[in-house]
Amino acid sequence: MTRRRGLSARLRLTLSYAGFLAVAGALLLAVVWGYLLRYVPDNTQGLLGVSPNRWLLVRTFFPAAAVAMACLLLFGLVGGWLLAGRMLAPLHQIRDAARRAGDGSLSHRIRMKGRQDEFRELSDAFDSMLGRLESHVDEQRRFAANASHELRTPLAISRALLDVAREDPTRDREELVERLQAVNTRAIALTEALLLLSRGDTGTFTRESVDLSLLAEEAAETLLPVAEQRRITLDVTGGAARTSGSAELLLRMVTNLVQNAVVHNVPAGGTVTVHTGTEGAGTGEGGTRGGRTLGVGTGATSVLRVENTGPPLPPEVVPTLTEPFQRGAARVRTDAHAGVGLGLAIVRSVVRAHDGSLDLVPRPAGGLIVTVRLPGAP
Numbered sequence: 001m002t003r004r005r006g007l008s009a010r011l012r013l014t015l016s017y018a019g020f021l022a023v024a025g026a027l028l029l030a031v032v033w034g035y036l037l038r039y040v041p042d043n044t045q046g047l048l049g050v051s052p053n054r055w056l057l058v059r060t061f062f063p064a065a066a067v068a069m070a071c072l073l074l075f076g077l078v079g080g081w082l083l084a085g086r087m088l089a090p091l092h093q094i095r096d097a098a099r100r101a102g103d104g105s106l107s108h109r110i111r112m113k114g115r116q117d118e119f120r121e122l123s124d125a126f127d128s129m130l131g132r133l134e135s136h137v138d139e140q141r142r143f144a145a146n147a148s149h150e151l152r153t154p155l156a157i158s159r160a161l162l163d164v165a166r167e168d169p170t171r172d173r174e175e176l177v178e179r180l181q182a183v184n185t186r187a188i189a190l191t192e193a194l195l196l197l198s199r200g201d202t203g204t205f206t207r208e209s210v211d212l213s214l215l216a217e218e219a220a221e222t223l224l225p226v227a228e229q230r231r232i233t234l235d236v237t238g239g240a241a242r243t244s245g246s247a248e249l250l251l252r253m254v255t256n257l258v259q260n261a262v263v264h265n266v267p268a269g270g271t272v273t274v275h276t277g278t279e280g281a282g283t284g285e286g287g288t289r290g291g292r293t294l295g296v297g298t299g300a301t302s303v304l305r306v307e308n309t310g311p312p313l314p315p316e317v318v319p320t321l322t323e324p325f326q327r328g329a330a331r332v333r334t335d336a337h338a339g340v341g342l343g344l345a346i347v348r349s350v351v352r353a354h355d356g357s358l359d360l361v362p363r364p365a366g367g368l369i370v371t372v373r374l375p376g377a378p
Helices: 009-035 054-102 118-167 173-202 212-229 247-263 318-322 343-353
Strands: 208-211 233-238 242-245 271-280 300-308 357-362 368-375
Touching: 009 054, 054 118, 118 173, 208 212, 208 247, 212 233, 212 247, 212 271, 212 300, 242 247, 242 368, 247 271, 247 300, 247 343, 247 368, 318 343, 318 357, 343 357, 343 368
Parallel strands: 233 271
Antiparallel strands: 208 242, 271 300, 300 368, 357 368
């Protein structure tokens, strides 16, 4: 943006300092004149015939006062220039850091030294913003690279199958079609997951009142056949947990959590527990019916907790599970429910879009506890 060149902040502060000193000196001279010189007699003999008269005092006082005013103004200009430069030095550091960030260098930090003041608070806030921005940009770069790799894989498989069919016309076409359909289904699932992840990141959806307990029951009912096939016990407990958001996105969030808990479990005899409820002020409004809380008070937090058994997870692996295409070495599967590595990434995106928090804690005996906290809605 092109702007007209104006006075620098340092020069404006300098002029302000000098002007303030000049005004203060002029007021001081006015006080001396108003309360001292006007009481001196204005005659040829002065006071009691021995003191100098007003004319003589004015003639002696005003030249000295003019010199003092000139020195005061010069002192204000020089001192104001030096003081303004010292005061604005932190802003120059912030300006240089902003320019470097604008040129693409997000790794630079100001790290301003000194005691806490407004400039240090601004510097710390700017460093924090650069840190979040750098993390977000790195995450987007990793996501783009991983998405390209994941999308390239089914396309490469499809091309290889077609090349084989062209080179060997006698090959079983039914098997080829079946394999192509499986590859195409996986590519479509990946594309839909990427679109859903993008929708959650942008936060473009209509908000409505949603009960997480009903979504948990719906997700559990949908995934119950998979759990029974794996001989896993799936339980839904707790009461109503109302929040405001997109029912479609929140249902996908709950479904992804329950599906991950079922798929990444022990081979047989495992458990998955889905619990909903509220935390904070105002819980319990509206009474209960059949063990279910009918209302959520103002200021409460709606909580969804999914706990499952499974293989032990190293603590250093858990934070990476919410990154796109990160499955964990012990969590990679090759069966029909392998997924595309975006389940928890979509969960994190939906939680962020609904101003909530997501906590992942490994169980000492193996498995994972995932807790989602969303702002409550009456």
